[in-house]
Amino acid sequence: MSAITRDEVAHLARLSRLALSDEELDHFAAQLDVIIGAVARVAEVAADDIPPTSHALPLANVYRPDEVRPGLTPEQALSGAPAVEDGRFRVPRILGEEA
Amino acid sequence: MSLIHKTAAELGALVASGEVSAVEVARAHLDRIDAVEPKVNAFLHVDAETTLAQARRVDERRAAGEELGPLAGVPIAHKDVFTTTDMPTTAGSRILEGWRPPYDATVTRRLREAGLVILGKTNLDEFAMGSSTENSAYGVTRNPWDLSRIPGGSSGGSSAAVAAYQAPLSTGTDTGGSIRQPAAVTGIVGMKPTYGGSSRYGLIAFASSLDTPGPFARNVLDAALLHEAFSGHDVMDSTSIDAPVPSVVEAARQGDVAGLRVGVVKEFGGEGYQPGVLARFHETVELLESLGAKVVEVSCPSFTTALPAYYLIAPSECSSNLARFDAMRYGLRVGDDGTRSAEEVMALTRAAGFGPEVKRRIILGTYALSSGYYDAYYGQAQKVRTLIARDFEAAFGQVDVLVSPTTPTTAFPIGERADDPMAMYLADLCTIPTNLAGNAAISVPCGLADEDGLPVGLQIMAPVLADDRCYRVGAAVERALNDRWGGGLLSRAPEL
Known part of the structure; x- marks a missing residue:
């Protein structure tokens, strides 16, 4: 049995906002099946009583001083925008049409 | 000796004394880039005018009597994953083609403050995902030792630039081995500092709990000088460690291993490892013993599951981090013809802007984080991460440093693993545990494999915030091997 089906890959691509071609879906489904089969090995490690680690450093709620400092100008903020109108991002x- | 063959420390001293100007040093390296770049292709962006302007400023500061740091006037190649206001920043991706960031990364800013002269931005696997630099959207970089082979990755442009004498120093980032592996396969020094020891502000994120900026150089002392120049606490990175930078330069100058306890990781060796890699590794362990180190074998059983855990954790974080590329505020936008919705434009842009490896990892990460699979994959991988940290903790109770080969094989041919993700992932087998636990590790050259005459790296791992031990052991190995060889390993590389 395969670890992941082509339909599942198509669903994940939609969730990830990736408009994949049929060819890409075929290709990735086969590769991801191999990869997921290999990484599934983590399940074999007996770790029921082990706490998870999300981060190597034991840090929580780190704040920097609340000081006013200059931010980006509107021109800087918009400088990489694909489309701009009236000093704003045009999207x-x-x-939908009916709205 | 020509300027390009000098060490960074020597160049810094020449500029500080006024014997050579920063502009002359920059020109020599720009000329070298012109000469060998058609063969190596290490850079995505070189702009002589911007570089020379930086060099002139260093000369002016010196002329004005300003006290300059040890690397002022020294050229550096900068991985194109750090933002730079005066050069494009692409992360090796089409989705950021031509992007000019509105701010400098902290690492970039500190390079400038230290008077380093940025020669250009180096090639990388797209968003630092890969082990060969073949995943760049802008072409492959070639290994200066053998132009038909990969320079490692993801920081392959940075390793190749230093190995090809285009720059004495370069920056890299290491998420699963992306500094140490390229250093190993190009015969140079590459260091992954303790996580949080160097700032991620302005570093384009791949896997935020793992990403660590670090230095490349042709020798251990130069790497330590660069490490010191850009590391240290940064209020702009909430995971930055608020502690002094370990005294890495002092350790690199000292390089004494007498009485030091060195652990050989039992799990790294045997099947899947190239005989020539293991031969050089074992010789180097014997060398450490002859220098007075106490060598023992140490078992870290969880390290064998580090690779699968990494390929769940890193893609999960990547799928979340790369959601920011939405075609709205910066970067590429495709298909906006007035009829399509924002969501359709987003999906078309991401499909056109990301390469295959990035797409694979986004899908894999989305899968591992989806309800129903989360506990079995991401949750379980996080538990393995705990076990790996415990293995390190137990090991560092017995020894001061751990050693292993940096990579299972030498540089492989371009194309060999390009469409076989699992084979590619194996390149990081020995480097990944350190990223998951957040401690420090360095790769230093330890010889050439008999089979192919290509460089082999020794990995030295140290506890969190004991980065200095990596440099101390690395310097001892370097000194002893250079004495034996009658010069650095790179002096045996073919002429380009």
């Missing part, structure tokens, strides 16, 4: 429509 494609977010709501």
Whole structure:
């Protein structure tokens, strides 16, 4: 049995906002099946009573001093934008036609 | 000796004394880049005018009587994953083609403050995901030892630039081995500092709990000088450690291993390792013993599951981090013809802007984090991470440093593993545990493999914030081997 199906890969691609071609889906499904089969080995490690580690450093709630300092100017913030209008980011429509 | 063959420490001293100007040093390296770049392709961006302007400023500061640091006027190649306001920053991806960041990374800013002269931005695997630099959207970089082979990755442009004498120093980032592995396969020194010891502010994120900036150099002392120049606490990175930088330069100058306890990791060796790599590794362990180190074998059983744990944790973090590339605020936008929704434009842009390895990892990470699989994959990988940290803790109760080969094989041919992700992932087998536990490790050259005459790296791992031990042992090995060889390993590389 395969670890992951082509349909599952297509679903994950949609969730990840990746418009993959049929060819890419075929290719990735086969490769991901091998990769997931290999990484599934972590399940064989008996670790029921082991706490998870999300981060190597035991840090929590680190704050920097609350000081006012200059941020980016509007020009700087917009300097890499794909489209700009009236000093703002211009984006494609977010709501459907009926909205 | 020509300027390009000098060490960074020597160049810094020449500039400080006024014997040579920073502009002359920069020109010599720009000329070298012109001469060998068509063969090596280490850089994504070189701009002589910007470089020379930086060098002129260093000369002006010196002329004005300013006290300059040990690396002022020394050229450096900068991995194209750190933001730079005066040069494009692409992370090796089409999605950021031509992007000019509005701010400098902390590492970039500290290079500038130390008077280092940035020669350009180096090639890398897209978003630092890979072990060969073949995943760059802008072409492959070639290993100066053998142009048909990979320079390692993801920081392959940075390793190749230093090995090819295009720069005496370069920056890298190490998430699963992306500094140590390229250093090993190009015969240079590469250091992954303790996680949090160097700032991630302005470093384009791949896996935030693992990403660590670090130095490349042709010798241990130069690496330590660069390490010291850009490391240390940064309020702009909330995971930055608020503690003094370990005294790495002093350790590199000292290089004494008498009485030091060295542990050989039992799990790293045997099947899957190239005989020539193991031969050089075992000789170097004997060398350490002859220098007065006490060598014992140490078992770290969880290290064998580090690779699968990493390939769940890193893609999970990547799938989340790369969500920011949404075609709205910066970077590429594809398919915005007035009829498509933002969501469609986003999906088309990401499909066009990301390469295959990045797509694979985003999908893998999305899978590992999805409900129903989270506990079995991401959750379990995090528990393995705890076990690896415990193995290190137990080992460092018995020994001062651990050693292993840096990589199982020497540089492999370009194309050999390009469409076989699992084979590619094995290149990081020995380097990954250190990233998961957050401690420090260095790779130093330890000879050439008999089979192919290509460089082999020795990995030296030390506890969290004991980065100085990596340099101390690395310097001892370097000194003893250079005495034996009658010069550095790179002096045996073919002429380009």
